[in-house]
Amino acid sequence: MPTAVEFIAAGSVSAAVLEVNPQDPKCDLQGLTDFNEEESTDYKLSILISLHPDKDEGTLLETLLASEGSVERSLECLKLPPKKRPAASATSYQSSLSSIIRTGKDGAAIKQLTKKEERSTSTPPRILKPTHHELVDESPTYKTNTFQLFDQVVSSPHTFCLYVDSWGEAAMQKTQYVYDGNNVEDVRRSLPRMRDASHKVRETVNQEITRRIRSSPTGQKLHHQSPHPWAPNTAFVNCYDGRRESVGYHSDHLTYLGPRPVIGSLSLGVAREFRVRKIIAMEDDDSGDSDAARKRADAKADAQGQLSIHLPHNSLLVMHASMQEDWKHSIAPARTISPHPISGNKRINITYRHYKPNLHPRFTPKCGCGVPTVLRVVQRQAGNRGKYIWMCYAGYVPGKEGCKFFEWAVFDEDGDPPWAEEAKGGEKQSSDAREKCPGENGDEYMKGGGEWKGGALGSVDEG
Numbered sequence: 001m002p003t004a005v006e007f008i009a010a011g012s013v014s015a016a017v018l019e020v021n022p023q024d025p026k027c028d029l030q031g032l033t034d035f036n037e038e039e040s041t042d043y044k045l046s047i048l049i050s051l052h053p054d055k056d057e058g059t060l061l062e063t064l065l066a067s068e069g070s071v072e073r074s075l076e077c078l079k080l081p082p083k084k085r086p087a088a089s090a091t092s093y094q095s096s097l098s099s100i101i102r103t104g105k106d107g108a109a110i111k112q113l114t115k116k117e118e119r120s121t122s123t124p125p126r127i128l129k130p131t132h133h134e135l136v137d138e139s140p141t142y143k144t145n146t147f148q149l150f151d152q153v154v155s156s157p158h159t160f161c162l163y164v165d166s167w168g169e170a171a172m173q174k175t176q177y178v179y180d181g182n183n184v185e186d187v188r189r190s191l192p193r194m195r196d197a198s199h200k201v202r203e204t205v206n207q208e209i210t211r212r213i214r215s216s217p218t219g220q221k222l223h224h225q226s227p228h229p230w231a232p233n234t235a236f237v238n239c240y241d242g243r244r245e246s247v248g249y250h251s252d253h254l255t256y257l258g259p260r261p262v263i264g265s266l267s268l269g270v271a272r273e274f275r276v277r278k279i280i281a282m283e284d285d286d287s288g289d290s291d292a293a294r295k296r297a298d299a300k301a302d303a304q305g306q307l308s309i310h311l312p313h314n315s316l317l318v319m320h321a322s323m324q325e326d327w328k329h330s331i332a333p334a335r336t337i338s339p340h341p342i343s344g345n346k347r348i349n350i351t352y353r354h355y356k357p358n359l360h361p362r363f364t365p366k367c368g369c370g371v372p373t374v375l376r377v378v379q380r381q382a383g384n385r386g387k388y389i390w391m392c393y394a395g396y397v398p399g400k401e402g403c404k405f406f407e408w409a410v411f412d413e414d415g416d417p418p419w420a421e422e423a424k425g426g427e428k429q430s431s432d433a434r435e436k437c438p439g440e441n442g443d444e445y446m447k448g449g450g451e452w453k454g455g456a457l458g459s460v461d462e463g
Contacts, residue, residue, distance in 0.1 A: 004326065048060040136348065224411050239346055251327070258375075260321035391405065
């Protein structure tokens with residue numbers, strides 16, 4: 001079964017489902033060069049990377065181009081003394097996936113994906129270089145995210161900033177939207193080149209959604225998946241400065257995205273490793289310590305293997321519908337990194353998202369603390385896996401305990417909540433809208449709720 005992730009090679013306009021059979025002989029180095037020389041440049045480059053992991057990708061690409069696309073001649077050239085090799089260009093054009101299966105520090109198999117049908121490549125959009133410059137200039141002003149987790153105050157091991165399309169939307173985000181139980185003070189209007197890039201991302205992601213649905217066994221979208229074209233209106237920009245900055249395994253927040261969301265993730269600057277791990281549900285009869293049960297499930301997931309995706313500069317990763325429900329992803333600390341000519345040791349990651357107007361906090365349930373609730377999906381307990389719940393969010397705020405409110409969430413076939421029709425009257429908001437939150441509009445939908453009983457539903461995860 002394929003993952004819900006698709007990698008789009010640097011500058012490409014198509015992508016492919018990431019599937020690997022660990023028994024596939026193509027995963028072995030032996031025989032990797034035995035293929036048709038008509039293969040794509042990106043496929044050839046991945047072969048060179050697998051055979052010369054100590055060489056930077058810019059050098060390998062220049063060698064391949066100087067050898068007129070011949071892998072055999074490139075390999076011969078790479079055997080020559082350094083002074084006789086084709087010089088690498090001043091800019092590191094990184095555009096491939098690594099191709100060997102290796103083992104992580106915990107002994108779990110990490111499958112790095114390289115099948116030729118997984119990628120295609122074309123000229124990188126010129127639009128992305130100025131976007132990169134814009135964000136590198138802004139990145140020193142980004143902040144870490146601080147929140148409370150298991151009675152401990154923790155900070156994210158990287159910095160970030162939230163961008164929306166207009167100053168009016170930025171004002172609403174600051175006063176009406178809630179993240180980790182708090183309002184976000186620093187919300188910015190998308191930079192001009194960011195908006196230009198979002199058009200390219202939107203076009204490409206929609207092509208991939210259409211292709212993925214058509215190629216599915218049923219030819220139909222998933223239950224709860226939106227039938228409408230994906231239209232990003234919000235972007236989280238993450239900055240990973242240096243090899244140690246990272247983010248642990250998590251699923252992205254669903255509160256404003258709704259069920260089965262699609263996210264387009266654009267990588268700029270230093271190449272980093274994106275790891276994906278299937279979420280394994282705990283058995284319904286798994287009694288005892290829930291933390292121990294979670295660790296057993298994680299160990300089982302690790303034993304089944306992780307997918308490791310190399311994200312080079314100017315590459316787009318599509319997280320399709322069901323990715324956030326069924327998988328966790330992370331950016332692992334790196335042993336070494338290759339500095340980028342523009343951003344140095346930084347990786348800039350733009351995650352484009354579509355916030356659904358009918359999931360504005362004015363419509364969603366509020367808990368006993370008076371705070372808009374967070375939407376989560378049950379991921380760990382087999383009996384309730386895949387069900388959505390609204391839960392208290394206030395406990396994420398340092399120094400606050402929150403309440404135990406929860407309510408089962410209901411969505412229709414297209415992922416819309418019961419109040420979708422009523423919400424349409426409030427969806428149309430001008431770019432300079434600065435209206436005040438109407439208050440308790442969502443309360444009538446809280447019928448049937450109750451108190452969260454701790455372990456009654458099993459562990460529920462979200463990053």
